[in-house]
Amino acid sequence: MTVNPLSLPTDPERAALLRDARGTAPFFDSRLKLWVVLDHEKVAELLLDGRLAVPEVDAALATVEQRYDIGLPNLRWAAKELPLVINGAAHRRARSGIAKLLSADRKSGGAWREPVRRLVRDAFAAAGPVEAVRGLLLPIVNLAFASLTQIDVSFEPFTLTRVFDHYTSYRQLVAVEQHIADLRGRLREAGIPDESIGAHAALVILGRDSLLSSLAEGVLDFVLNCRGHRLNDTSVAPPRLFGGVAIAERLVTTPFEFAGITFEKEQRIRLYLQGFSYLESETERLAMFGVSEHSCLGRALALEVWSVLASGLREVALTVQSVDFAYERHSIFTMPRFINLALVSAHDSDTHDAPSDPGGDSDRHG
Numbered sequence: 001m002t003v004n005p006l007s008l009p010t011d012p013e014r015a016a017l018l019r020d021a022r023g024t025a026p027f028f029d030s031r032l033k034l035w036v037v038l039d040h041e042k043v044a045e046l047l048l049d050g051r052l053a054v055p056e057v058d059a060a061l062a063t064v065e066q067r068y069d070i071g072l073p074n075l076r077w078a079a080k081e082l083p084l085v086i087n088g089a090a091h092r093r094a095r096s097g098i099a100k101l102l103s104a105d106r107k108s109g110g111a112w113r114e115p116v117r118r119l120v121r122d123a124f125a126a127a128g129p130v131e132a133v134r135g136l137l138l139p140i141v142n143l144a145f146a147s148l149t150q151i152d153v154s155f156e157p158f159t160l161t162r163v164f165d166h167y168t169s170y171r172q173l174v175a176v177e178q179h180i181a182d183l184r185g186r187l188r189e190a191g192i193p194d195e196s197i198g199a200h201a202a203l204v205i206l207g208r209d210s211l212l213s214s215l216a217e218g219v220l221d222f223v224l225n226c227r228g229h230r231l232n233d234t235s236v237a238p239p240r241l242f243g244g245v246a247i248a249e250r251l252v253t254t255p256f257e258f259a260g261i262t263f264e265k266e267q268r269i270r271l272y273l274q275g276f277s278y279l280e281s282e283t284e285r286l287a288m289f290g291v292s293e294h295s296c297l298g299r300a301l302a303l304e305v306w307s308v309l310a311s312g313l314r315e316v317a318l319t320v321q322s323v324d325f326a327y328e329r330h331s332i333f334t335m336p337r338f339i340n341l342a343l344v345s346a347h348d349s350d351t352h353d354a355p356s357d358p359g360g361d362s363d364r365h366g
């Protein structure tokens with residue numbers, strides 16, 4: 001099977017493509033001008049290799065400013081606060097500020113838990129149509145982040161992370177500049193001390209879309225498996241979280257040999273993280289959060305939110321009659337833009353004889 005690195009993350013056959021990619025060597029994609037690594041074991045090995053660095057975005061932003069004769073002060077500020085685009089000592093500083101915020105939230109016991117449970121119960125209280133992304137998952141993410149930051153941090157999906165997207169247009173970049181200015185303003189107004197605004201903003205920018213996309217991928221996988229069954233049907237495999245962060249990128253700082261090829265200085269390497277989500281072992285699947293010094297700081301929180309959501313879904317006695325969804329276009333995240341569910345009561349599904357594999361899916365992944 002040939003793999004198109006651009007369409008792979010949302011390919012309906014991605015599970016099989018990633019399975020087939022096990023043991024394969026990295027290959028150079030001349031269109032994207034980067035190395036592509038699909039085999040999850042090599043991805044893990046390379047993430048841990050000290051000769052690779054995360055690509056910093058500050059210089060690229062400076063070039064955009066010059067070319068279009070505009071100022072992007074908020075993006076330039078964020079580029080120095082987001083650990084995922086910083087290396088060395090500055091990275092360790094940024095990371096530790098965020099870790100402190102997350103640990104303070106853990107100590108406060110997670111005020112989001114009960115309201116999240118209620119959201120799940122209310123969304124599935126009665127038979128009928130449910131749109132799960134905006135109707136359930138976005139409100140859950142907003143609740144979790146309000147509890148973390150003590151302010152309203154609701155934003156449309158991807159408004160803050162377009163800056164990482166390779167498809168981002170100039171117009172979208174200017175919009176992100178405005179959204180980050182807005183986020184900084186909200187944090188300032190809420191009385192967050194100046195020295196901690198960067199950590200709060202980085203937490204929101206890196207965490208919200210990662211959490212939303214992963215919850216959406218996990219819910220989509222589960223409801224597709226549930227078609228023709230009740231959500232609480234124990235013959236259906238229990239819900240599993242799927243990483244919505246599809247790839248990580250690195251830059252070669254020192255040339256080296258790897259799996260029979262030579263990585264040259266300054267070459268870019270794209271590491272596909274999705275392969276981890278398809279592993280059987282729950283421990284190995286955790287590598288969907290990364291495994292290196294840049295690995296996810298929000299992992300514990302994300303797993304807790306998922307566990308509350310997943311156990312709520314498992315209590316719903318409604319039958320999934322059909323699922324309709326379509327993917328968002330983004331080069332880093334994979335996420336259904338919407339998940340439309342038609343839910344019927346167990347009684348109706350018996351009397352109307354719901355088909356076990358109803359049509360209407362606009363896409364399907366394995």
Ligand code: HEM
Pocket residue numbers: 047082083084085095098202203206207208210211214215241242243244245248249273288289290291292293294295296297298299301302303
């Ligand atoms: C299921 C949800 C999530 C997934 C799958 C996920 C995944 C990831 C991945 C793959 C990375 C980059 C690893 C690398 O490039 O080596 C990352 C980094 C990061 N994530 Fe998450 N994440 C999730 C949720 C969150 C949440 C909820 C937060 C915050 C509350 C968060 C905060 C961060 C931060 C701060 C980093 C940057 C770490 C660094 O560069 O040192 N993430 N995440």
